[in-house]
Amino acid sequence: VNVTVNAVNDTPVVESNIADQTLAEDFTPYSIDLNTAFSDVDNVDSELTFSVSGNSNVNVSIENGIATISPTADWNGSENLTFTATDPSGESVSQTVNFTVAPVADIVADKATVVEDTPTIIKVLDNDTFEGNDKVVSLDSNHGPANGTVSVNPDGSVTYTPNDNYHGADSFTYIVTSGGVSESTTVNIDVTPVNDAPVATNDNAVTDEDTPVTIDVLPNDTDIDGDTLSIESASVPETQGTVEIVDGKLVFTPAENFHGDAEITYTVTDGSLTDQATVNVTVNAVNDTPVVESNIADQTLAEDFTPYSIDLNTAFSDVD
Structure with a gap:
């Protein structure tokens, strides 16, 4: 008796689970080999195609089954990314991986010395380490200077102007928003007398x-x-x-x-x-x-x- 066994397309399967990823803000790009995470008994010659969804701030590019993971500058938070393997017949399988990006302090407190009755520009970003080009400096209206005024300049520096004839200590809080995340810190001012x-x-x-x-x-x-x-x-x-x-x-x-x-x-x-x-x-x-x-x-x-x-x-x- 001759029995003919007809081929049936098999759905790709998860070969190994990709572990949840815990990273630090502005992490160094790295890769995940999707060829080892998925397999298909019908496609031994790596005919699977791969895709990813669910990512907004964790950047993923896939080439030849290698997923390169890179950060959005200054972003931190959590996203669930779904990786999908699809065979030539359109059958697919997916697995979801959590990416948690922990915050890293990019902002550093500042100190400045100001001469009485003299408006002074303070370059608050100079000692900060924000990676993004979209950083925006703003002021915390609830923690402004008690003995002067402060304003933000177009280049991200701030101008502090002490009250007339005031000398002594003062401080204010500024905020930097970059990568959709905001950080704040304090500028401590020493107004020297004249x-x-x-x-x-x-x-x-x-x-x-x-x-x-x-x-x-x-x-x-x-x-x-x-x-x-x-x-x-x-x-x-x-x-x-x-x-x-x-x-x-x-x-x-x-x-x-x-x-x-x-x-x-x-x-x-x-x-x-x-x-x-x-x-x-x-x-x-x-x-x-x-x-x-x-x-x-x-x-x-x-x-x-x-x-x-x-x-x-x-x-x-x-x-x-």
Whole structure:
């Protein structure tokens, strides 16, 4: 009896399970041999074709049954990839493999020194290790600087501007998004002080004609750094009087018989920087006693002398 056994196409089978893959972010590309993972008794000459599905961030290219696995820059997370082997008749078999990509810190905290009142660019990405070209820098609105402002520049650097006259510590948090993943860290700022000029404020004073007056001009002058202030110089028009610095105060002496408004200009210093202000002194007029301008000579006359006159206007005067 002759028996003819007709061939029947056999479905490919899983020859060996591909183990779940645990990788680190930005892992080095490697390969998986699908020819050893699948087999087909009808196709001993490796006529199987292979495909993959389910991958978005784990990149797979397949050539001659070799699957090359490569990362998406800076991505981490988990994906289930399904590898399928198909024979020439269209029969197929699949196996699913979990790929877990663990995060690696690409972002590094920064430190910067900033000079008081000086906007400063900080290149926060310089010490970070992001692989992707799509990185985007943003700011954490809940952790902004307490003593200044910060903004992001088009090149990914940031500009920090301290508040006016502030010096001391400050910090803020920035975020980098790359490969669909965000990381954040802190920038610690040291704002170093600079000497600020004092601020001199105008003063007023009142005195009487021919009466010196002492004017304490420093109490309303200020220095935001708390430096001790002193009077460096002072001047007044000669026609109005003279001014001296005595024990840290101004002593103004009106010119003789001067009355009206006198203006003193003085300079205050913190030992390095200066500022100027004026003192307006109101000099009140005081009535002056008439004085003998010229003595009238004693008169020696003959009896029945001819009448004559003496001009008293030239003999007496009154400055008022």
